[in-house]
Amino acid sequence: MKAIRISKTGGPEVLTLENIELPPPAAGGVRVRHSVIGVNFIDTYHRSGLYPLPLPSVLGVEAAGVVEMVGENVTTLKTGDRVGYCMVMGAYAEANNVAADRLVKLPVGISDEIAAASLSKGMTAQYLLKRTFPVQPGQTILLHSAAGGVGLIAGQWAKHLGVTVIGTVGSDDKIALARENGCTHVLNMRKDDWVKCVREITNGEGVPVVYDSTGKDTFAGSLDCLAMRGMMVSFGNSSGAVPPFEPGMLAAKGSLYLTRPGLPHYIRTARELQDTANDLFAVIASGVVKVVVNQRFKLADARAAHEALHSRSTTGATILIP
Numbered sequence: 511m512k513a514i515r516i517s518k519t520g521g522p523e524v525l526t527l528e529n530i531e532l533p534p535p536a537a538g539g540v541r542v543r544h545s546v547i548g549v550n551f552i553d554t555y556h557r558s559g560l561y562p563l564p565l566p567s568v569l570g571v572e573a574a575g576v577v578e579m580v581g582e583n584v585t586t587l588k589t590g591d592r593v594g595y596c597m598v599m600g601a602y603a604e605a606n607n608v609a610a611d612r613l614v615k616l617p618v619g620i621s622d623e624i625a626a627a628s629l630s631k632g633m634t635a636q637y638l639l640k641r642t643f644p645v646q647p648g649q650t651i652l653l654h655s656a657a658g659g660v661g662l663i664a665g666q667w668a669k670h671l672g673v674t675v676i677g678t679v680g681s682d683d684k685i686a687l688a689r690e691n692g693c694t695h696v697l698n699m700r701k702d703d704w705v706k707c708v709r710e711i712t713n714g715e716g717v718p719v720v721y722d723s724t725g726k727d728t729f730a731g732s733l734d735c736l737a738m739r740g741m742m743v744s745f746g747n748s749s750g751a752v753p754p755f756e757p758g759m760l761a762a763k764g765s766l767y768l769t770r771p772g773l774p775h776y777i778r779t780a781r782e783l784q785d786t787a788n789d790l791f792a793v794i795a796s797g798v799v800k801v802v803v804n805q806r807f808k809l810a811d812a813r814a815a816h817e818a819l820h821s822r823s824t825t826g827a828t829i830l831i832p
């Protein structure tokens with residue numbers, strides 16, 4: 511099968527299309543023939559070496575498709591079932607072998623494209639807003655990269671939960687989209703003094719939570735946006751990893767809390783995975799969350815997809831078609 515594999519870490523140029531053998535699925539696993547592959551910022555961390563992988567590795571963590579072959583001891587899935595997965599390596603390929611308990615069956619009404627564009631990003635929004643810091647109606651929160659893949663889903667979902675969302679974006683042309691997808695206030699973080707703006711919007715109080723996936727460039731400013739005893743949720747590194755810091759800073763800025771969560775720890779068991787996916791599918795089915803796919807590439811053009819992500823020009827989700 512065709513797959514995008516890396517044998518060394520580096521820039522988008524290390525992504526190479528190769529023909530590789532996929533063995534039959536092991537006991538407990540199935541082979542999924544991909545119809546759509548999700549592109550996530552984490553793929554760039556794997557490619558660059560920020561999150562180390564054994565080499566060579568097929569990149570990608572998310573896809574949707576159909577069960578093509580069933581390994582021994584699998585009772586929950588059969589050939590022909592439509593399924594999706596995320597946080598499983600090997601997705602940038604025509605097919606992948608996946609443990610049956612890491613797959614979710616796709617309900618009628620959730621297309622393969624919607625699943626591949628939303629499982630990782632939408633389940634992240636779910637756990638951030640409902641489990642890491644469960645937002646309460648009436649609160650005002652700060653969400654960085656509000657026009658991105660996670661951002662558009664989290665903005666819509668947060669608004670539905672009764673929250674006023676202050677979103678940041680990296681350019682003026684993303685402002686309208688962020689507004690249409692849940693944000694009441696949108697700040698251009700490359701032009702506005704966004705920390706000052708957040709203080710003004712909250713009458714000097716600050717916000718009870720910041721969802722910060724930008725990392726290095728925003729970490730310090732995000733702490734300055736928090737109300738006393740507020741929660742800093744640092745969940746990504748789009749601008750680079752957050753450098754080491756002195757914990758005393760959390761006391762000095764108002765007895766703040768800091769967490770650095772990761773999706774795999776919130777979908778640890780098959781039950782947690784299914785419950786989280788069900789919650790996401792429900793908000794999509796009811797129209798509360800619209801999944802916006804704004805970039806589509808061929809699998810062979812994965813390099814261009816990564817270049818687009820790095821350019822900060824993408825909005826919503828990006829997918830690859832095998």
Ligand SMILES: NC(=O)c1ccc[n+]([C@@H]2O[C@H](COP(=O)([O-])OP(=O)(O)OC[C@H]3O[C@@H](n4cnc5c(N)ncnc54)[C@H](OP(=O)(O)O)[C@@H]3O)[C@@H](O)[C@H]2O)c1
Pocket residue numbers: 549550551552630631634654655656657658659660661678679680681684723724727745746747748749750771772773774819820821822823824825826
């Ligand atoms: N911890 C978890 O469980 C988890 C799960 C999923 C995703 N994430 C994180 O959530 C973030 C969003 O993921 P995504 O896949 O939906 O990506 P995305 O938001 O669609 O794309 C990343 C965005 O980051 C912003 N950005 C800020 N500084 C940047 C820089 N120096 N270079 C490039 N982009 C920069 C850009 O938006 P603006 O220019 O508009 O700011 C860009 O569009 C990523 O940081 C990802 O690692 C974490």
